[in-house]
Amino acid sequence: MKRILLLVLLAAACSKETTTPSTQTAPPPVPAYVRDPHSYARPEEARVKHLVLDLTVDFAKKQLSGTATLSIEAQPNAKELVLDTSELTIRSVKLQPGGATAQFTLGNADPILGRKLEIPITADTKSVVIDYNTAPTAHALQWLEPAMTAGKKHPFLLSQSQAINARSWVPLQDTPQVRFTYDATVRVPKELMAVMSAENPTSRNEQGVYQFRMPQPVPSYLLAIGVGDLEFRPYDTRSGVYAEIPVIEAAAREFSDTPKMIHTAEEMYGPYRWSRYDLLVLPPSFPYGGMENPRLTFLTPTVIAGDKSLVSLIAHELAHSWSGNLVTNATWNDFWLNEGFTTYFEHRIVEKLYGREYSEMLWTLGVTDLKEELATLAPNKQGLYMDLSGENPDDGPGTVYEKGALFLRLLEETAGREKWDSFLRAYFDTFAFQSMTTTRFVEYLNTALPDVVKRVNVKEWIYGSGIPANAPQPKSEAFARVEAQAKAFAEGAPAESIDMSKWSSHERVHFIQSLPNLYPEHLEALDRHFHLSESGNSEVLSAWLEKSLDSGSKSVFPAVERFLTTQGRRKFVRPIFEKLMKTDPAFAKRLYEKARPGYHPVTQATLDEIVR
Ligand code: BES
Numbered sequence: 049m050k051r052i053l054l055l056v057l058l059a060a061a062c063s064k065e066t067t068t069p070s071t072q073t074a075p076p077p078v079p080a081y082v083r084d085p086h087s088y089a090r091p092e093e094a095r096v097k098h099l100v101l102d103l104t105v106d107f108a109k110k111q112l113s114g115t116a117t118l119s120i121e122a123q124p125n126a127k128e129l130v131l132d133t134s135e136l137t138i139r140s141v142k143l144q145p146g147g148a149t150a151q152f153t154l155g156n157a158d159p160i161l162g163r164k165l166e167i168p169i170t171a172d173t174k175s176v177v178i179d180y181n182t183a184p185t186a187h188a189l190q191w192l193e194p195a196m197t198a199g200k201k202h203p204f205l206l207s208q209s210q211a212i213n214a215r216s217w218v219p220l221q222d223t224p225q226v227r228f229t230y231d232a233t234v235r236v237p238k239e240l241m242a243v244m245s246a247e248n249p250t251s252r253n254e255q256g257v258y259q260f261r262m263p264q265p266v267p268s269y270l271l272a273i274g275v276g277d278l279e280f281r282p283y284d285t286r287s288g289v290y291a292e293i294p295v296i297e298a299a300a301r302e303f304s305d306t307p308k309m310i311h312t313a314e315e316m317y318g319p320y321r322w323s324r325y326d327l328l329v330l331p332p333s334f335p336y337g338g339m340e341n342p343r344l345t346f347l348t349p350t351v352i353a354g355d356k357s358l359v360s361l362i363a364h365e366l367a368h369s370w371s372g373n374l375v376t377n378a379t380w381n382d383f384w385l386n387e388g389f390t391t392y393f394e395h396r397i398v399e400k401l402y403g404r405e406y407s408e409m410l411w412t413l414g415v416t417d418l419k420e421e422l423a424t425l426a427p428n429k430q431g432l433y434m435d436l437s438g439e440n441p442d443d444g445p446g447t448v449y450e451k452g453a454l455f456l457r458l459l460e461e462t463a464g465r466e467k468w469d470s471f472l473r474a475y476f477d478t479f480a481f482q483s484m485t486t487t488r489f490v491e492y493l494n495t496a497l498p499d500v501v502k503r504v505n506v507k508e509w510i511y512g513s514g515i516p517a518n519a520p521q522p523k524s525e526a527f528a529r530v531e532a533q534a535k536a537f538a539e540g541a542p543a544e545s546i547d548m549s550k551w552s553s554h555e556r557v558h559f560i561q562s563l564p565n566l567y568p569e570h571l572e573a574l575d576r577h578f579h580l581s582e583s584g585n586s587e588v589l590s591a592w593l594e595k596s597l598d599s600g601s602k603s604v605f606p607a608v609e610r611f612l613t614t615q616g617r618r619k620f621v622r623p624i625f626e627k628l629m630k631t632d633p634a635f636a637k638r639l640y641e642k643a644r645p646g647y648h649p650v651t652q653a654t655l656d657e658i659v660r
């Protein structure tokens with residue numbers, strides 16, 4: 049009962065700045081903890097509510113060192129607090145109040161889960177103070193040499209906690225079902241600035257000591273830190289961009305639609321509840337396109353194309369402020385609730401801002417990727433719900449993004465947009481700051497939209513393989529024209545006869561992906577004419593390199609080498625290495641040896657399995 053009250057109070061406190069519509073009045077029941085195969089934690093016994101970090105960032109040692117103080121809420125009979133760790137050195141654990149030293153135990157290291165940390169507690173333990181440091185190989189952290197930054201003068205530190213890497217830099221209950229607020233003190237070299245997924249500084253300070261506060265409760269995978277020679281450029285009073293000086297101008301220009309995007313998202317699904325929304329543009333080794341760290345989305349610089357063509361990625365990360373950060377997948381098996389919803393929401397923001405014709409192009413590109421990936425997966429890996437026990441959730445299939453989005457689009461088309469949008473809005477409001485399982489979502493859907501459920505096969509979508517027959521089919525006239533050109537070229541029309549000059553990057557990508565397998569010489573004619581191997585658009589370039597490698601072409605090897613050694617976005621480097629391993633494993637291995645030191649541990653871990 050106490051817990052229910054606390055949660056209600058907490059939810060009320062969190063929505064203070066905004067108004068919550070009263071579509072659903074009764075507070076939903078607090079769900080029991082569901083077993084999370086990727087965490088040792090037992091929050092049903094003792095649960096972390098607040099974290100205080102005091103860390104020193106040591107670039108020479110590639111180490112974070114200091115204390116994590118975890119305030120807990122425990123059952124009266126709880127005997128221990130169980131945490132997740134990975135490669136952490138624990139110096140001591142003290143119990144508060146009193147400061148007694150705890151005889152903690154660290155379990156055996158599991159290659160995926162790391163080590164369980166068991167801390168004996170007593171009935172009056174309010175918090176534990178853990179004195180620790182990270183390993184230089186910590187999975188979440190990448191320590192960049194100055195040469196790997198834009199400025200080339202200073203080192204850079206960046207984190208990637210999702211899915212289960214937070215435990216490699218903070219000892220905590222690393223399951224998305226445990227939310228906590230946090231404060232942090234971070235000490236960095238004076239020339240550098242620190243930022244986190246929290247209230248952030250906008251300028252450097254003399255001492256190199258930064259204070260952070262995160263008053264909204266977040267799950268551990270949203271803990272984030274970045275340290276570098278950063279500059280801040282505001283857009284308006286609630287959003288702006290952080291980046292290194294050499295990229296700040298280009299970044300600020302590229303992402304200048306951000307304030308409009310926030311506004312558009314709010315119009316659809318309710319108030320933005322995280323106070324500020326800023327962007328942090330990272331060095332090119334950042335392993336993902338973007339990461340929805342609350343208040344501060346982390347971004348790859350490979351989306352700075354110069355023409356805003358890839359900014360749907362901002363719409364995606366922003367959308368996570370509702371789907372994911374507010375209503376959070378309970379376990380990584382329910383990952384589609386984060387990414388499928390977000391991909392749908394992303395497409396809706398894009399449609400509202402840039403028009404239906406444009407968003408249909410992006411939907412179509414998504415479906416192309418989906419089909420391609422489904423073709424490589426066993427049928428039991430193709431559902432939206434995935435059993436990832438025993439696997440690293442970072443390596444789970446990406447099919448849940450577009451398949452999940454298509455499922456929601458089907459629900460929308462079946463219910464009608466207006467009814468569907470009120471459903472989603474109520475869903476976000478009702479379950480704000482809570483976690484969601486697939487089963488619970490289906491129950492809610494059944495209650496709220498019973499007529500819709502009757503007309504779509506929910507089970508098939510969630511547990512079945514492939515793309516169900518009732519899937520919506522995005523249509524783009526522009527793409528139909530591009531497909532005709534691809535067909536003509538494949539059948540012998542010369543490269544000169546194709547006029548790409550007015551094509552968006554999406555049309556270029558679709559053109560490339562629509563080409564059948566051609567002889568290398570045939571493709572090379574396209575390259576001579578359109579210089580695709582030198583494209584400054586990372587999506588066009590990766591599509592082109594992939595297509596060329598599929599054809600067996602080696603003329604793109606220099607471009608491949610450049611691409612793989614100048615950025616480390618996993619989505620781009622993984623498929624290219626996979627293809628190289630098929631066509632020229634010796635070249636792949638040589639290249640990987642050269643590129644690997646520049647990649648983030650997350651990318652390294654994925655590629656170590658592919659290139660060997
Ligand atoms: N949250 C994800 C990134 C992620 C997922 C990191 C799983 C670790 C484990 C992020 O929102 C995302 O989906 N990024 C995409 C971009 C998006 C537009 C498809 C990416 O990085 O490519």
Ligand code: ZN
Nearest residue numbers: 364368387390
């Ligand atoms: Zn996402």
